Amino acid sequence: MTQILECVPNFSEGRSPEKIERILQPFRGQKGVKLLDCQRDADHNRSVVTVVGEPEALKTAVLAAMEAAIAVIDMRAHKGQHPRMGAVDVVPFIPVKGVSMPEAIELSRQVADAAARRFNLPIFLYEESATATHRRNLADIRKGQFEGMPEKIKKPEWKPDFGPVGMHPSAGVTAVGARMPLVAYNVNLGTSDLEIANDIARKIRHLSGGLRYCKALGIELKDRGIVQVSINMTDYTKTALYRVFELIRIEARRWGVPVVGSEIVGLVPMAALIDTAAYYLQLENFKTEQVLESRIYE
Amino acid sequence: MTQILECVPNFSEGRSPEKIERILQPFRGQKGVKLLDCQRDADHNRSVVTVVGEPEALKTAVLAAMEAAIAVIDMRAHKGQHPRMGAVDVVPFIPVKGVSMPEAIELSRQVADAAARRFNLPIFLYEESATATHRRNLADIRKGQFEGMPEKIKKPEWKPDFGPVGMHPSAGVTAVGARMPLVAYNVNLGTSDLEIANDIARKIRHLSGGLRYCKALGIELKDRGIVQVSINMTDYTKTALYRVFELIRIEARRWGVPVVGSEIVGLVPMAALIDTAAYYLQLENFKTEQVLESRIYE
Numbered sequence: 001m002t003q004i005l006e007c008v009p010n011f012s013e014g015r016s017p018e019k020i021e022r023i024l025q026p027f028r029g030q031k032g033v034k035l036l037d038c039q040r041d042a043d044h045n046r047s048v049v050t051v052v053g054e055p056e057a058l059k060t061a062v063l064a065a066m067e068a069a070i071a072v073i074d075m076r077a078h079k080g081q082h083p084r085m086g087a088v089d090v091v092p093f094i095p096v097k098g099v100s101m102p103e104a105i106e107l108s109r110q111v112a113d114a115a116a117r118r119f120n121l122p123i124f125l126y127e128e129s130a131t132a133t134h135r136r137n138l139a140d141i142r143k144g145q146f147e148g149m150p151e152k153i154k155k156p157e158w159k160p161d162f163g164p165v166g167m168h169p170s171a172g173v174t175a176v177g178a179r180m181p182l183v184a185y186n187v188n189l190g191t192s193d194l195e196i197a198n199d200i201a202r203k204i205r206h207l208s209g210g211l212r213y214c215k216a217l218g219i220e221l222k223d224r225g226i227v228q229v230s231i232n233m234t235d236y237t238k239t240a241l242y243r244v245f246e247l248i249r250i251e252a253r254r255w256g257v258p259v260v261g262s263e264i265v266g267l268v269p270m271a272a273l274i275d276t277a278a279y280y281l282q283l284e285n286f287k288t289e290q291v292l293e294s295r296i297y298e
Numbered sequence: 299m300t301q302i303l304e305c306v307p308n309f310s311e312g313r314s315p316e317k318i319e320r321i322l323q324p325f326r327g328q329k330g331v332k333l334l335d336c337q338r339d340a341d342h343n344r345s346v347v348t349v350v351g352e353p354e355a356l357k358t359a360v361l362a363a364m365e366a367a368i369a370v371i372d373m374r375a376h377k378g379q380h381p382r383m384g385a386v387d388v389v390p391f392i393p394v395k396g397v398s399m400p401e402a403i404e405l406s407r408q409v410a411d412a413a414a415r416r417f418n419l420p421i422f423l424y425e426e427s428a429t430a431t432h433r434r435n436l437a438d439i440r441k442g443q444f445e446g447m448p449e450k451i452k453k454p455e456w457k458p459d460f461g462p463v464g465m466h467p468s469a470g471v472t473a474v475g476a477r478m479p480l481v482a483y484n485v486n487l488g489t490s491d492l493e494i495a496n497d498i499a500r501k502i503r504h505l506s507g508g509l510r511y512c513k514a515l516g517i518e519l520k521d522r523g524i525v526q527v528s529i530n531m532t533d534y535t536k537t538a539l540y541r542v543f544e545l546i547r548i549e550a551r552r553w554g555v556p557v558v559g560s561e562i563v564g565l566v567p568m569a570a571l572i573d574t575a576a577y578y579l580q581l582e583n584f585k586t587e588q589v590l591e592s593r594i595y596e
Contacts, residue, residue: 097591264588270590270592273571273589277539297594
Protein backbone atom coordinates (compact mmCIF):
# COMPACT_ATOMS: atom_id res chain seq x y z
CA MET A 1 0.00 0.00 0.00
CA THR A 2 1.70 3.21 -1.14
CA GLN A 3 -1.20 5.44 -0.04
CA ILE A 4 -2.96 4.86 3.26
CA LEU A 5 -5.81 6.69 4.97
CA GLU A 6 -7.43 5.97 8.29
CA CYS A 7 -11.18 6.34 8.77
CA VAL A 8 -12.89 6.41 12.18
CA PRO A 9 -16.64 6.37 11.46
CA ASN A 10 -19.00 6.65 14.45
CA PHE A 11 -22.28 4.72 14.16
CA SER A 12 -25.30 5.26 16.43
CA GLU A 13 -25.64 1.61 17.45
CA GLY A 14 -23.74 0.17 20.40
CA ARG A 15 -26.01 -2.58 21.66
CA SER A 16 -27.02 -5.12 19.00
CA PRO A 17 -24.07 -7.32 17.97
CA GLU A 18 -26.01 -8.42 14.87
CA LYS A 19 -26.58 -4.87 13.64
CA ILE A 20 -22.97 -3.86 14.37
CA GLU A 21 -21.69 -6.93 12.53
CA ARG A 22 -23.75 -5.99 9.50
CA ILE A 23 -22.21 -2.50 9.53
CA LEU A 24 -18.68 -3.95 9.88
CA GLN A 25 -19.16 -6.52 7.10
CA PRO A 26 -17.95 -4.23 4.26
CA PHE A 27 -14.62 -3.78 6.11
CA ARG A 28 -13.89 -7.51 6.37
CA GLY A 29 -11.96 -9.51 3.79
CA GLN A 30 -11.74 -6.59 1.35
CA LYS A 31 -8.51 -6.13 -0.57
CA GLY A 32 -6.89 -2.80 0.31
CA VAL A 33 -8.91 -2.34 3.51
CA LYS A 34 -8.08 -3.40 7.07
CA LEU A 35 -10.41 -3.22 10.07
CA LEU A 36 -8.26 -2.34 13.10
CA ASP A 37 -10.77 -1.84 15.88
CA CYS A 38 -14.44 -1.50 16.86
CA GLN A 39 -15.26 -0.01 20.26
CA ARG A 40 -18.91 -0.43 21.00
CA ASP A 41 -20.46 1.32 24.00
CA ALA A 42 -23.89 0.28 25.24
CA ASP A 43 -24.41 3.38 27.41
CA HIS A 44 -23.50 5.70 24.57
CA ASN A 45 -25.35 3.32 22.20
CA ARG A 46 -22.58 4.04 19.73
CA SER A 47 -19.75 2.19 17.96
CA VAL A 48 -16.45 3.79 17.00
CA VAL A 49 -14.76 1.88 14.17
CA THR A 50 -11.12 2.24 13.14
CA VAL A 51 -10.27 1.12 9.64
CA VAL A 52 -7.31 1.82 7.31
CA GLY A 53 -6.93 1.35 3.60
CA GLU A 54 -6.02 2.57 0.14
CA PRO A 55 -8.09 5.58 -0.98
CA GLU A 56 -10.40 3.92 -3.52
CA ALA A 57 -10.91 0.68 -1.58
CA LEU A 58 -11.56 2.60 1.64
CA LYS A 59 -14.08 4.91 -0.06
CA THR A 60 -16.05 1.94 -1.41
CA ALA A 61 -16.02 0.12 1.94
CA VAL A 62 -17.04 3.21 3.95
CA LEU A 63 -19.97 3.91 1.62
CA ALA A 64 -21.10 0.27 1.93
CA ALA A 65 -20.88 0.47 5.74
CA MET A 66 -22.89 3.71 5.71
CA GLU A 67 -25.53 1.99 3.59
CA ALA A 68 -25.73 -0.90 6.09
CA ALA A 69 -25.94 1.49 9.06
CA ILE A 70 -28.76 3.49 7.43
CA ALA A 71 -30.61 0.22 6.79
CA VAL A 72 -30.38 -1.12 10.37
CA ILE A 73 -30.51 2.06 12.54
CA ASP A 74 -33.64 4.12 13.15
CA MET A 75 -32.71 7.35 14.92
CA ARG A 76 -36.34 7.96 15.91
CA ALA A 77 -35.93 5.12 18.41
CA HIS A 78 -32.33 5.88 19.38
CA LYS A 79 -31.40 6.57 23.00
CA GLY A 80 -27.85 7.00 24.31
CA GLN A 81 -25.70 9.26 26.47
CA HIS A 82 -23.42 10.49 23.69
CA PRO A 83 -24.56 13.48 21.58
CA ARG A 84 -25.57 12.30 18.11
CA MET A 85 -27.41 13.58 15.03
CA GLY A 86 -27.46 10.63 12.62
CA ALA A 87 -27.30 6.88 12.11
CA VAL A 88 -23.85 7.50 10.65
CA ASP A 89 -22.96 10.29 13.02
CA VAL A 90 -19.53 11.32 11.82
CA VAL A 91 -17.01 10.06 9.25
CA PRO A 92 -13.48 11.50 9.61
CA PHE A 93 -10.72 10.64 7.12
CA ILE A 94 -7.14 10.87 8.37
CA PRO A 95 -4.05 10.88 6.13
CA VAL A 96 -1.56 8.24 7.29
CA LYS A 97 0.93 7.58 4.52
CA GLY A 98 1.55 9.03 1.06
CA VAL A 99 -1.62 11.13 1.27
CA SER A 100 -1.66 14.92 1.64
CA MET A 101 -4.31 16.83 3.57
CA PRO A 102 -5.73 18.34 0.33
CA GLU A 103 -6.07 14.78 -1.03
CA ALA A 104 -7.83 13.63 2.15
CA ILE A 105 -10.18 16.64 1.92
CA GLU A 106 -10.97 15.80 -1.72
CA LEU A 107 -11.69 12.18 -0.78
CA SER A 108 -14.00 13.28 2.06
CA ARG A 109 -15.91 15.49 -0.42
CA GLN A 110 -16.28 12.57 -2.83
CA VAL A 111 -17.65 10.33 -0.08
CA ALA A 112 -20.02 13.07 1.12
CA ASP A 113 -21.27 13.70 -2.42
CA ALA A 114 -21.77 10.00 -3.20
CA ALA A 115 -23.49 9.28 0.13
CA ALA A 116 -25.83 12.27 -0.25
CA ARG A 117 -26.93 11.06 -3.68
CA ARG A 118 -27.17 7.34 -2.91
CA PHE A 119 -28.91 7.63 0.46
CA ASN A 120 -30.70 10.98 0.04
CA LEU A 121 -28.85 12.08 3.18
CA PRO A 122 -28.01 15.66 4.21
CA ILE A 123 -24.27 15.97 4.89
CA PHE A 124 -22.10 18.61 6.54
CA LEU A 125 -18.41 18.88 5.72
CA TYR A 126 -16.44 19.54 8.92
CA GLU A 127 -12.87 20.07 10.26
CA GLU A 128 -10.35 20.54 7.42
CA SER A 129 -13.11 19.94 4.84
CA ALA A 130 -15.44 22.60 6.28
CA THR A 131 -16.78 25.21 3.84
CA ALA A 132 -17.13 27.90 6.54
CA THR A 133 -15.38 28.65 9.81
CA HIS A 134 -18.50 28.07 11.92
CA ARG A 135 -18.75 24.53 10.49
CA ARG A 136 -15.25 23.35 11.41
CA ASN A 137 -16.10 22.18 14.90
CA LEU A 138 -18.19 18.99 15.10
CA ALA A 139 -19.77 20.04 18.41
CA ASP A 140 -21.14 23.21 16.78
CA ILE A 141 -22.63 21.24 13.88
CA ARG A 142 -24.13 18.59 16.16
CA LYS A 143 -25.63 21.08 18.64
CA GLY A 144 -29.39 20.44 18.88
CA GLN A 145 -28.77 16.78 18.04
CA PHE A 146 -31.06 14.53 15.98
CA GLU A 147 -34.18 15.97 17.56
CA GLY A 148 -33.25 19.60 16.83
CA MET A 149 -31.90 19.08 13.30
CA PRO A 150 -35.17 19.44 11.31
CA GLU A 151 -35.40 23.09 12.40
CA LYS A 152 -31.65 23.78 12.36
CA ILE A 153 -30.95 22.77 8.75
CA LYS A 154 -33.66 25.12 7.46
CA LYS A 155 -31.48 28.08 8.53
CA PRO A 156 -29.27 29.43 5.72
CA GLU A 157 -26.10 29.18 7.84
CA TRP A 158 -26.80 25.48 8.45
CA LYS A 159 -27.77 24.44 4.92
CA PRO A 160 -26.11 21.02 4.37
CA ASP A 161 -23.09 20.94 2.01
CA PHE A 162 -24.54 17.95 0.14
CA GLY A 163 -27.94 16.29 -0.08
CA PRO A 164 -31.46 17.55 0.60
CA VAL A 165 -32.34 20.55 2.81
CA GLY A 166 -34.37 18.24 4.99
CA MET A 167 -33.76 15.36 7.34
CA HIS A 168 -33.45 11.73 6.33
CA PRO A 169 -36.42 10.44 8.38
CA SER A 170 -34.61 7.53 10.06
CA ALA A 171 -30.92 8.35 9.48
CA GLY A 172 -30.86 12.10 10.29
CA VAL A 173 -27.72 14.00 9.32
CA THR A 174 -24.06 13.04 8.87
CA ALA A 175 -20.79 14.98 9.19
CA VAL A 176 -17.93 13.99 6.88
CA GLY A 177 -14.48 15.53 6.87
CA ALA A 178 -10.71 15.23 6.94
CA ARG A 179 -8.55 15.79 9.99
CA MET A 180 -5.11 15.05 11.37
CA PRO A 181 -4.69 12.02 13.64
CA LEU A 182 -5.45 12.71 17.30
CA VAL A 183 -2.91 11.66 19.90
CA ALA A 184 -4.31 11.17 23.40
CA TYR A 185 -1.43 11.92 25.75
CA ASN A 186 -1.39 12.24 29.55
CA VAL A 187 1.35 13.52 31.84
CA ASN A 188 1.35 12.43 35.48
CA LEU A 189 2.42 14.75 38.29
CA GLY A 190 3.80 13.78 41.69
CA THR A 191 1.12 15.61 43.68
CA SER A 192 -2.50 15.04 44.69
CA ASP A 193 -3.37 18.72 44.17
CA LEU A 194 -5.80 18.91 41.25
CA GLU A 195 -5.45 22.69 41.12
CA ILE A 196 -1.82 22.27 39.98
CA ALA A 197 -2.83 19.99 37.09
CA ASN A 198 -5.58 22.44 36.11
CA ASP A 199 -3.22 25.40 36.29
CA ILE A 200 -0.69 23.68 34.03
CA ALA A 201 -3.42 22.54 31.63
CA ARG A 202 -4.61 26.14 31.30
CA LYS A 203 -1.09 27.31 30.51
CA ILE A 204 -0.29 24.76 27.82
CA ARG A 205 -3.60 24.56 25.95
CA HIS A 206 -4.50 26.64 22.93
CA LEU A 207 -7.81 27.82 24.38
CA SER A 208 -6.16 29.85 27.13
CA GLY A 209 -2.93 30.98 25.48
CA GLY A 210 -0.90 27.79 25.02
CA LEU A 211 0.20 25.66 22.10
CA ARG A 212 -1.86 25.79 18.91
CA TYR A 213 -2.77 22.07 18.54
CA CYS A 214 -3.14 21.16 22.20
CA LYS A 215 -6.28 20.67 24.30
CA ALA A 216 -5.78 19.92 27.98
CA LEU A 217 -7.46 19.59 31.35
CA GLY A 218 -6.54 18.44 34.86
CA ILE A 219 -7.72 15.05 36.12
CA GLU A 220 -7.42 13.24 39.47
CA LEU A 221 -6.05 9.67 39.54
CA LYS A 222 -7.52 8.82 42.93
CA ASP A 223 -6.22 5.24 43.16
CA ARG A 224 -2.64 6.42 42.67
CA GLY A 225 -3.06 9.58 44.77
CA ILE A 226 -1.72 11.78 41.96
CA VAL A 227 -3.06 14.16 39.33
CA GLN A 228 -2.69 14.21 35.56
CA VAL A 229 -2.65 16.74 32.76
CA SER A 230 -4.84 15.00 30.18
CA ILE A 231 -4.08 16.16 26.65
CA ASN A 232 -5.52 15.84 23.17
CA MET A 233 -2.95 16.65 20.50
CA THR A 234 -4.84 17.64 17.35
CA ASP A 235 -1.81 17.98 15.05
CA TYR A 236 1.41 16.38 16.30
CA THR A 237 3.24 17.45 13.12
CA LYS A 238 2.90 21.11 14.16
CA THR A 239 2.69 20.86 17.95
CA ALA A 240 5.25 18.20 18.82
CA LEU A 241 4.81 15.71 21.66
CA TYR A 242 8.14 16.60 23.26
CA ARG A 243 7.31 20.32 23.25
CA VAL A 244 4.12 19.70 25.24
CA PHE A 245 6.01 17.42 27.62
CA GLU A 246 8.85 19.89 28.22
CA LEU A 247 6.44 22.79 28.68
CA ILE A 248 4.58 20.83 31.36
CA ARG A 249 7.89 20.06 33.05
CA ILE A 250 8.78 23.77 33.04
CA GLU A 251 5.42 24.75 34.52
CA ALA A 252 5.53 21.95 37.12
CA ARG A 253 8.87 23.29 38.29
CA ARG A 254 7.32 26.46 39.70
CA TRP A 255 5.19 24.28 41.98
CA GLY A 256 8.18 22.12 42.94
CA VAL A 257 6.23 19.17 41.57
CA PRO A 258 7.94 16.34 39.64
CA VAL A 259 6.69 14.80 36.41
CA VAL A 260 6.43 11.13 37.44
CA GLY A 261 5.47 9.66 34.07
CA SER A 262 3.34 9.99 30.97
CA GLU A 263 1.17 7.75 28.84
CA ILE A 264 -0.13 7.48 25.32
CA VAL A 265 -3.71 6.24 25.14
CA GLY A 266 -4.57 4.16 22.09
CA LEU A 267 -2.74 4.49 18.81
CA VAL A 268 0.03 6.92 17.88
CA PRO A 269 1.64 7.47 14.47
CA MET A 270 5.26 6.26 14.34
CA ALA A 271 6.40 9.71 13.19
CA ALA A 272 5.30 11.33 16.47
CA LEU A 273 7.69 9.11 18.45
CA ILE A 274 10.53 9.29 15.93
CA ASP A 275 10.25 13.07 16.04
CA THR A 276 10.56 12.88 19.83
CA ALA A 277 13.62 10.58 19.71
CA ALA A 278 15.21 12.84 17.08
CA TYR A 279 14.75 15.91 19.29
CA TYR A 280 16.29 14.42 22.41
CA LEU A 281 19.18 12.74 20.54
CA GLN A 282 19.71 15.97 18.55
CA LEU A 283 19.62 13.83 15.39
CA GLU A 284 20.90 15.49 12.21
CA ASN A 285 19.35 14.72 8.80
CA PHE A 286 17.36 11.71 9.96
CA LYS A 287 14.84 10.34 7.45
CA THR A 288 11.87 8.06 8.16
CA GLU A 289 13.14 5.77 5.40
CA GLN A 290 16.04 4.90 7.73
CA VAL A 291 13.60 3.03 9.96
CA LEU A 292 13.99 -0.63 9.00
CA GLU A 293 10.26 -1.34 9.32
CA SER A 294 9.30 1.49 6.96
CA ARG A 295 11.56 -0.08 4.32
CA ILE A 296 10.13 -3.54 4.84
CA TYR A 297 6.54 -2.39 4.37
CA GLU A 298 6.95 0.38 1.81
CA MET B 299 4.36 -11.38 7.57
CA THR B 300 4.17 -12.38 11.25
CA GLN B 301 7.80 -13.53 11.41
CA ILE B 302 10.55 -11.49 9.75
CA LEU B 303 14.30 -12.00 9.58
CA GLU B 304 16.89 -9.84 7.90
CA CYS B 305 19.83 -11.39 6.07
CA VAL B 306 22.94 -9.42 5.00
CA PRO B 307 25.00 -11.85 2.88
CA ASN B 308 28.40 -10.61 1.61
CA PHE B 309 29.46 -11.92 -1.81
CA SER B 310 33.02 -11.67 -3.20
CA GLU B 311 32.02 -9.97 -6.45
CA GLY B 312 31.71 -6.21 -6.73
CA ARG B 313 32.58 -5.50 -10.35
CA SER B 314 30.51 -7.48 -12.86
CA PRO B 315 26.89 -6.26 -12.97
CA GLU B 316 25.89 -9.47 -14.79
CA LYS B 317 27.32 -11.77 -12.11
CA ILE B 318 25.82 -9.66 -9.30
CA GLU B 319 22.44 -9.69 -11.01
CA ARG B 320 22.57 -13.48 -11.23
CA ILE B 321 23.26 -13.66 -7.49
CA LEU B 322 20.41 -11.24 -6.71
CA GLN B 323 17.91 -13.05 -8.95
CA PRO B 324 16.60 -15.43 -6.25
CA PHE B 325 15.66 -12.41 -4.08
CA ARG B 326 13.49 -10.78 -6.75
CA GLY B 327 9.77 -11.40 -7.18
CA GLN B 328 9.70 -14.12 -4.53
CA LYS B 329 6.69 -14.26 -2.22
CA GLY B 330 7.74 -13.68 1.40
CA VAL B 331 11.12 -12.16 0.45
CA LYS B 332 12.04 -8.51 -0.16
CA LEU B 333 15.37 -7.22 -1.46
CA LEU B 334 16.09 -3.91 0.32
CA ASP B 335 19.57 -3.00 -0.82
CA CYS B 336 22.71 -4.10 -2.65
CA GLN B 337 25.90 -2.10 -2.07
CA ARG B 338 28.55 -3.18 -4.53
CA ASP B 339 32.11 -1.94 -4.11
CA ALA B 340 34.58 -2.30 -6.98
CA ASP B 341 37.69 -1.64 -4.82
CA HIS B 342 36.59 -4.20 -2.25
CA ASN B 343 35.34 -6.39 -5.12
CA ARG B 344 32.46 -7.27 -2.86
CA SER B 345 28.66 -6.84 -2.67
CA VAL B 346 26.72 -6.46 0.56
CA VAL B 347 23.08 -7.43 0.10
CA THR B 348 20.24 -6.59 2.50
CA VAL B 349 17.16 -8.75 2.24
CA VAL B 350 14.23 -9.42 4.58
CA GLY B 351 11.66 -12.16 4.62
CA GLU B 352 9.71 -14.91 6.30
CA PRO B 353 11.93 -17.68 7.69
CA GLU B 354 11.23 -20.46 5.16
CA ALA B 355 11.07 -18.22 2.09
CA LEU B 356 14.25 -16.40 3.13
CA LYS B 357 16.10 -19.68 3.70
CA THR B 358 15.20 -20.93 0.23
CA ALA B 359 16.16 -17.65 -1.43
CA VAL B 360 19.49 -17.35 0.43
CA LEU B 361 20.47 -20.91 -0.53
CA ALA B 362 19.63 -20.18 -4.17
CA ALA B 363 21.71 -16.98 -4.08
CA MET B 364 24.63 -18.92 -2.54
CA GLU B 365 24.35 -21.46 -5.35
CA ALA B 366 24.46 -18.68 -7.97
CA ALA B 367 27.46 -17.03 -6.29
CA ILE B 368 29.39 -20.29 -6.14
CA ALA B 369 28.64 -20.82 -9.84
CA VAL B 370 29.86 -17.38 -10.99
CA ILE B 371 32.72 -16.56 -8.57
CA ASP B 372 36.17 -18.17 -8.67
CA MET B 373 38.13 -17.15 -5.58
CA ARG B 374 41.42 -18.29 -7.17
CA ALA B 375 41.17 -15.25 -9.43
CA HIS B 376 39.66 -12.87 -6.81
CA LYS B 377 41.41 -9.64 -5.89
CA GLY B 378 40.01 -6.93 -3.61
CA GLN B 379 40.88 -4.74 -0.65
CA HIS B 380 38.41 -6.23 1.79
CA PRO B 381 39.46 -9.36 3.74
CA ARG B 382 37.62 -12.43 2.38
CA MET B 383 37.73 -16.20 2.56
CA GLY B 384 34.96 -17.40 0.22
CA ALA B 385 32.72 -16.67 -2.75
CA VAL B 386 29.91 -16.36 -0.23
CA ASP B 387 32.00 -14.75 2.46
CA VAL B 388 29.55 -14.37 5.32
CA VAL B 389 25.81 -14.88 5.83
CA PRO B 390 24.37 -13.27 8.98
CA PHE B 391 20.71 -13.73 9.96
CA ILE B 392 19.15 -11.01 12.10
CA PRO B 393 15.84 -11.35 13.95
CA VAL B 394 13.53 -8.42 13.12
CA LYS B 395 9.98 -9.32 14.13
CA GLY B 396 8.34 -12.28 15.87
CA VAL B 397 11.60 -14.26 15.79
CA SER B 398 13.69 -15.04 18.88
CA MET B 399 17.47 -15.26 18.85
CA PRO B 400 17.35 -19.05 19.46
CA GLU B 401 15.07 -19.36 16.42
CA ALA B 402 17.45 -17.26 14.31
CA ILE B 403 20.37 -19.46 15.46
CA GLU B 404 18.44 -22.60 14.52
CA LEU B 405 17.68 -21.16 11.09
CA SER B 406 21.35 -20.26 10.55
CA ARG B 407 22.31 -23.86 11.42
CA GLN B 408 19.77 -25.23 8.94
CA VAL B 409 21.12 -22.99 6.17
CA ALA B 410 24.72 -23.94 7.04
CA ASP B 411 23.87 -27.64 7.04
CA ALA B 412 21.96 -27.49 3.74
CA ALA B 413 24.64 -25.38 2.01
CA ALA B 414 27.44 -27.68 3.16
CA ARG B 415 25.65 -30.73 1.73
CA ARG B 416 24.42 -29.15 -1.51
CA PHE B 417 27.62 -27.30 -2.43
CA ASN B 418 30.22 -29.47 -0.65
CA LEU B 419 31.27 -26.27 1.13
CA PRO B 420 33.07 -26.03 4.51
CA ILE B 421 31.11 -23.71 6.84
CA PHE B 422 31.87 -22.03 10.16
CA LEU B 423 29.09 -20.97 12.50
CA TYR B 424 29.89 -17.53 13.99
CA GLU B 425 28.54 -14.84 16.35
CA GLU B 426 25.49 -16.08 18.32
CA SER B 427 25.57 -19.39 16.41
CA ALA B 428 29.25 -20.11 17.22
CA THR B 429 30.06 -23.50 18.74
CA ALA B 430 33.12 -22.20 20.62
CA THR B 431 34.16 -18.83 22.07
CA HIS B 432 37.12 -18.46 19.71
CA ARG B 433 34.76 -18.79 16.73
CA ARG B 434 32.37 -15.98 17.68
CA ASN B 435 34.31 -13.16 16.05
CA LEU B 436 34.26 -13.15 12.24
CA ALA B 437 37.70 -11.48 12.02
CA ASP B 438 39.24 -14.40 13.96
CA ILE B 439 37.64 -16.96 11.64
CA ARG B 440 38.64 -15.07 8.50
CA LYS B 441 42.25 -14.46 9.57
CA GLY B 442 44.56 -15.91 6.90
CA GLN B 443 41.87 -15.28 4.27
CA PHE B 444 41.15 -17.48 1.24
CA GLU B 445 44.83 -18.12 0.57
CA GLY B 446 45.56 -19.29 4.13
CA MET B 447 42.43 -21.39 4.65
CA PRO B 448 43.66 -24.73 3.22
CA GLU B 449 46.22 -24.96 6.04
CA LYS B 450 44.02 -23.34 8.74
CA ILE B 451 41.04 -25.69 8.47
CA LYS B 452 43.24 -28.76 8.96
CA LYS B 453 43.86 -27.65 12.56
CA PRO B 454 41.48 -29.27 15.06
CA GLU B 455 40.44 -25.89 16.55
CA TRP B 456 39.45 -24.68 13.06
CA LYS B 457 37.60 -27.78 11.86
CA PRO B 458 34.51 -26.46 10.01
CA ASP B 459 31.13 -26.93 11.75
CA PHE B 460 29.58 -28.33 8.58
CA GLY B 461 30.92 -29.73 5.30
CA PRO B 462 34.27 -31.23 4.31
CA VAL B 463 37.55 -30.67 6.17
CA GLY B 464 39.00 -29.21 3.00
CA MET B 465 38.48 -26.17 0.83
CA HIS B 466 35.94 -25.83 -1.90
CA PRO B 467 38.43 -25.25 -4.77
CA SER B 468 36.75 -22.14 -6.23
CA ALA B 469 34.36 -21.04 -3.44
CA GLY B 470 36.61 -21.39 -0.37
CA VAL B 471 34.92 -21.21 3.02
CA THR B 472 31.76 -19.51 4.33
CA ALA B 473 30.71 -18.18 7.75
CA VAL B 474 27.02 -18.41 8.67
CA GLY B 475 25.47 -17.15 11.89
CA ALA B 476 22.86 -15.17 13.76
CA ARG B 477 23.41 -11.76 15.29
CA MET B 478 21.50 -8.73 16.56
CA PRO B 479 21.02 -5.77 14.21
CA LEU B 480 23.90 -3.29 14.23
CA VAL B 481 23.10 0.39 14.71
CA ALA B 482 25.76 2.79 13.41
CA TYR B 483 25.44 5.90 15.56
CA ASN B 484 27.66 9.00 15.72
CA VAL B 485 27.67 11.84 18.25
CA ASN B 486 29.16 15.20 17.21
CA LEU B 487 31.09 17.38 19.68
CA GLY B 488 31.55 21.15 19.52
CA THR B 489 35.35 21.01 19.49
CA SER B 490 38.12 20.30 16.99
CA ASP B 491 40.17 18.42 19.59
CA LEU B 492 40.33 14.76 18.49
CA GLU B 493 41.80 13.74 21.84
CA ILE B 494 38.50 14.65 23.54
CA ALA B 495 36.51 12.40 21.16
CA ASN B 496 39.01 9.59 21.70
CA ASP B 497 38.89 10.01 25.47
CA ILE B 498 35.10 9.83 25.51
CA ALA B 499 35.09 6.85 23.10
CA ARG B 500 37.44 4.98 25.48
CA LYS B 501 35.15 5.67 28.42
CA ILE B 502 31.90 4.54 26.82
CA ARG B 503 33.05 1.46 24.86
CA HIS B 504 33.00 -2.07 26.18
CA LEU B 505 36.63 -2.78 25.30
CA SER B 506 37.98 -0.28 27.80
CA GLY B 507 35.40 -0.44 30.59
CA GLY B 508 32.24 1.05 29.07
CA LEU B 509 28.87 -0.27 28.00
CA ARG B 510 28.57 -3.94 27.07
CA TYR B 511 27.24 -3.64 23.48
CA CYS B 512 29.06 -0.50 22.42
CA LYS B 513 32.14 -0.10 20.19
CA ALA B 514 33.47 3.43 19.73
CA LEU B 515 36.31 5.54 18.43
CA GLY B 516 37.07 9.22 17.90
CA ILE B 517 36.97 10.69 14.37
CA GLU B 518 37.76 14.14 12.93
CA LEU B 519 35.17 15.87 10.71
CA LYS B 520 37.64 18.23 9.10
CA ASP B 521 35.17 20.04 6.82
CA ARG B 522 33.00 20.97 9.82
CA GLY B 523 35.95 21.63 12.13
CA ILE B 524 34.54 19.31 14.79
CA VAL B 525 35.13 15.81 16.13
CA GLN B 526 32.81 12.85 16.47
CA VAL B 527 32.42 9.81 18.69
CA SER B 528 31.69 7.10 16.10
CA ILE B 529 29.75 4.18 17.60
CA ASN B 530 28.68 0.70 16.63
CA MET B 531 25.83 -0.54 18.81
CA THR B 532 25.86 -4.34 18.68
CA ASP B 533 22.68 -4.92 20.71
CA TYR B 534 20.41 -1.90 21.14
CA THR B 535 17.93 -3.97 23.14
CA LYS B 536 20.47 -4.30 25.97
CA THR B 537 22.59 -1.18 25.53
CA ALA B 538 20.04 1.53 24.70
CA LEU B 539 20.73 4.38 22.30
CA TYR B 540 19.75 7.05 24.83
CA ARG B 541 22.10 5.58 27.46
CA VAL B 542 25.08 5.90 25.13
CA PHE B 543 24.02 9.44 24.20
CA GLU B 544 23.56 10.58 27.81
CA LEU B 545 26.85 9.00 28.88
CA ILE B 546 28.67 10.90 26.14
CA ARG B 547 26.97 14.11 27.29
CA ILE B 548 28.11 13.45 30.85
CA GLU B 549 31.71 12.83 29.77
CA ALA B 550 31.72 15.85 27.42
CA ARG B 551 30.72 18.04 30.36
CA ARG B 552 34.06 17.57 32.09
CA TRP B 553 35.73 19.09 29.03
CA GLY B 554 33.21 21.90 28.84
CA VAL B 555 32.38 20.66 25.36
CA PRO B 556 28.79 20.66 24.02
CA VAL B 557 27.13 17.82 22.12
CA VAL B 558 26.13 19.58 18.90
CA GLY B 559 24.26 16.75 17.24
CA SER B 560 24.13 13.06 16.44
CA GLU B 561 23.38 10.90 13.42
CA ILE B 562 22.19 7.42 12.60
CA VAL B 563 23.95 5.92 9.58
CA GLY B 564 21.85 3.55 7.48
CA LEU B 565 18.93 1.59 8.88
CA VAL B 566 17.71 1.44 12.46
CA PRO B 567 14.99 -0.78 13.93
CA MET B 568 11.88 1.18 14.93
CA ALA B 569 12.10 -0.23 18.47
CA ALA B 570 15.44 1.53 19.09
CA LEU B 571 13.84 4.94 18.51
CA ILE B 572 10.60 4.15 20.33
CA ASP B 573 12.65 3.03 23.31
CA THR B 574 14.42 6.39 23.21
CA ALA B 575 11.18 8.40 22.98
CA ALA B 576 9.70 6.33 25.82
CA TYR B 577 12.71 7.08 28.05
CA TYR B 578 12.67 10.84 27.56
CA LEU B 579 8.86 11.13 27.82
CA GLN B 580 8.93 8.81 30.88
CA LEU B 581 6.23 6.75 29.15
CA GLU B 582 4.36 4.25 31.34
CA ASN B 583 3.18 0.91 29.94
CA PHE B 584 3.76 1.76 26.30
CA LYS B 585 3.44 -1.14 23.84
CA THR B 586 4.77 -1.31 20.29
CA GLU B 587 1.26 -2.35 19.19
CA GLN B 588 0.17 1.22 19.98
CA VAL B 589 2.18 2.43 17.00
CA LEU B 590 -0.36 2.86 14.21
CA GLU B 591 1.99 1.54 11.52
CA SER B 592 2.68 -1.68 13.42
CA ARG B 593 -1.08 -2.33 13.50
CA ILE B 594 -1.52 -1.61 9.82
CA TYR B 595 1.19 -4.04 8.78
CA GLU B 596 0.82 -6.76 11.41
